[in-house]
Amino acid sequence: MLADAVTSANVSRCEQSESDISESGSVAVYTAVSDARDPEQCARELTEQLNLADLGWVLFFCSAQQDIDQISERLQQAFPDQIIMGCSTAGEITPLGYMQGSVCAVGFSREGFTIETALIEEMDSFDFSAAQQLMSNMMQRCQLNQKAPVKGNTFVLALLDGMSEHEEIVLNTLNAAFGSIPLLGGSAGDDLDFAQTRVSYKGRCYQNAAVLMLINTDYPFMVFSQKHVEETDEILVVTDVDSEHRCVKELNAEPAAEAYARAVGVPVDQLSPALFACHTLSVRIAGEGFVRAVRRVNDDGSLSFYCAVERGIVLRKNHHLDIADGLETLLDQIEAQLGEQQLILGFDCIFRLLELKEKKQLQEVSELLSGYPLIGFHTYGEHVNGIHLNATFTGIAIGNKSFKPASGSTFYQ
Numbered sequence: 001m002l003a004d005a006v007t008s009a010n011v012s013r014c015e016q017s018e019s020d021i022s023e024s025g026s027v028a029v030y031t032a033v034s035d036a037r038d039p040e041q042c043a044r045e046l047t048e049q050l051n052l053a054d055l056g057w058v059l060f061f062c063s064a065q066q067d068i069d070q071i072s073e074r075l076q077q078a079f080p081d082q083i084i085m086g087c088s089t090a091g092e093i094t095p096l097g098y099m100q101g102s103v104c105a106v107g108f109s110r111e112g113f114t115i116e117t118a119l120i121e122e123m124d125s126f127d128f129s130a131a132q133q134l135m136s137n138m139m140q141r142c143q144l145n146q147k148a149p150v151k152g153n154t155f156v157l158a159l160l161d162g163m164s165e166h167e168e169i170v171l172n173t174l175n176a177a178f179g180s181i182p183l184l185g186g187s188a189g190d191d192l193d194f195a196q197t198r199v200s201y202k203g204r205c206y207q208n209a210a211v212l213m214l215i216n217t218d219y220p221f222m223v224f225s226q227k228h229v230e231e232t233d234e235i236l237v238v239t240d241v242d243s244e245h246r247c248v249k250e251l252n253a254e255p256a257a258e259a260y261a262r263a264v265g266v267p268v269d270q271l272s273p274a275l276f277a278c279h280t281l282s283v284r285i286a287g288e289g290f291v292r293a294v295r296r297v298n299d300d301g302s303l304s305f306y307c308a309v310e311r312g313i314v315l316r317k318n319h320h321l322d323i324a325d326g327l328e329t330l331l332d333q334i335e336a337q338l339g340e341q342q343l344i345l346g347f348d349c350i351f352r353l354l355e356l357k358e359k360k361q362l363q364e365v366s367e368l369l370s371g372y373p374l375i376g377f378h379t380y381g382e383h384v385n386g387i388h389l390n391a392t393f394t395g396i397a398i399g400n401k402s403f404k405p406a407s408g409s410t411f412y413q
Contacts, residue, residue: 028112028219029342029398030055031375033094035102039067042103043074050107055079057115059157059213059345060086060105060200061377064190068198069205071103076203083117085211087159087199090189090350091378097366098353100191106343106375113217114145119201120210123166131177138214148218155182155221155396157213157345162187162197162380164208165246168308168388174212175386181214182223183386184394186347186379192273194296197380219401222337225384225394228326228352229318231282231289236263236315246305247298251315255301260294263317271297277354280391281315291318293351293390306381307388323352324365327393331372338399346376346395353378 032049036042050058058079062068068088076084092099108115116138120126143150156178160167167187175183188197198205236259240250251259261268264279273296282289292315295304334341356362382394 028109029373030107030109031095031343031373032105032107033092033096033099033102035099037066037101039070039074042066043071043078046075046103046105047078050079050105052107052109054109054111055082055107056110056113057108057117057213058082058084058086058105059108060084060103061089061092061375062086062103062200063092063101064088064090064193065101066103068200072200072205073203083115083202085117085159085199085201085213087188087211087377088190088197089377090191090380091353093346093348093369093374093376093378095370095372095374097370098362104375104377106345108215112147112219113215114142114147115216116141116214117201118212118214119206120170120212121206121208123161123164123170123208123210126166126170126173128173128176131173134212135174135177138212142214142216146216148216150216151180153218154214154216155184155223157215157396158183158185158210158383159199160185160187160210161199161207162189163194165244166208167381167383170210171383171386171388182384182396184223184225184347184382184384184396186377186383186394187381189350189378189380192350217398219342220338220399222334222397222399223384223395224330224334224397225382225389225392226326226330227291227389227392228321228323229280229282229289229291229391230321231284231316232319234263234317236260236281236317238309238311238313238315241309241311242302243308243310246295246307246309247302248305248309249300249302256303257297257301260303268297268301274354274358277351278320278358280318280320280351282318283313283315289316290387290389291391293349306390320355323356324361324368327365327368330393334397338397341373341397341399343398344372344374344376344395345397346374346393347379347382348376348393349382349389349391350378350380351391352393
């Protein structure tokens with residue numbers, strides 16, 4: 001039933017915008033979803049929804065409850081002439097709303113896009129020299145078949161192992177290499193098990209790895225990154241830390257868990273992922289606040305974080321705004337910038353999902369998003385232009401050739 005519903009939604013969108021989406025009359029982007037737990041059936045349902053003559057590339061997001069190895073292999077076997085890539089998730093975002101236990105995918109047509117891909121196999125040894133070489137090779141191949149001039153018509157998607165603890169270094173290095181080309185994406189998840197997060201490339205899965213898509217298109221697009229928190233003046237100073245493993249041992253010269261629990265007004269034994277989601281912290285970088293979310297309490301009373309933390313940084317308690325209101329504003333902004341969208345590719349922090357559950361807003365927001373051409377996943381970290389983020393909804397929206405976009409192509413809030 002789910003595959004039928006998604007297929008019907010795809011057909012409806014394609015028929016509605018066939019004359020608008022492409023000057024040649026063909027559709028450039030396709031979406032697919034399956035919640036079948038048998039890997040063969042799941043891959044078959046995705047294949048049926050994406051089995052189109054002009055298909056060039058497939059990007060998929062696979063629940064940790066699914067067998068990503070088998071699904072990756074079967075998708076690549078089904079599309080031997082296409083490049084298939086993706087990652088594991090902490091939840092999926094689809095045209096039907098939020099889902100758990102599913103696999104969602106987006107297919108890009110050769111008519112609408114020129115895409116070059118790459119695999120970074122060892123994130124912990126990736127350096128600027130390797131990034132420059134990778135960027136140069138991808139750009140040279142892209143320019144042979146580009147749909148439009150690279151400047152203003154190209155962006156890079158990156159999916160990273162969300163437990164590698166090397167995201168910041170890799171992202172900073174990639175951002176320096178690609179320069180003015182927008183770089184965005186998310187870190188793979190595993191439903192808060194923190195056991196194994198993986199990326200997939202050409203039918204195989206990897207840890208301590210990242211996959212890249214350099215995408216050139218003459219369709220208008222808009223990069224966005226939205227957070228729903230505001231900083232307060234209440235602060236906690238990191239006074240002892242294991243930076244390599246993102247583990248804060250002391251805050252304000254006290255055991256970290258005790259200091260944090262007191263700051264948010266609960267006993268230490270009540271600290272949980274849901275509470276961390278509703279009580280985030282921020283650090284100021286160049287005058288702007290970026291969330292530094294707590295991942296877990298350790299047995300020794302220290303706190304593990306999702307993003308980099310250093311000795312001496314000042315963490316500020318956040319005031320949380322309404323996620324639904326923010327998303328409505330964002331969707332209105334996308335509509336104003338692009339008109340009808342072919343695709344909204346979104347990377348949403350797992351903490352936002354937990355907060356919606358805690359505040360009993362999950363169904364409301366899921367219904368708000370349903371019906372949009374939205375594909376994405378709940379991450380262990382989002383990123384835009386080299387900055388590793390938490391507690392944001394970050395992504396890119398792609399419009400139609402027939403619509404002249406408003407001035408500006410980014411929305412950061």
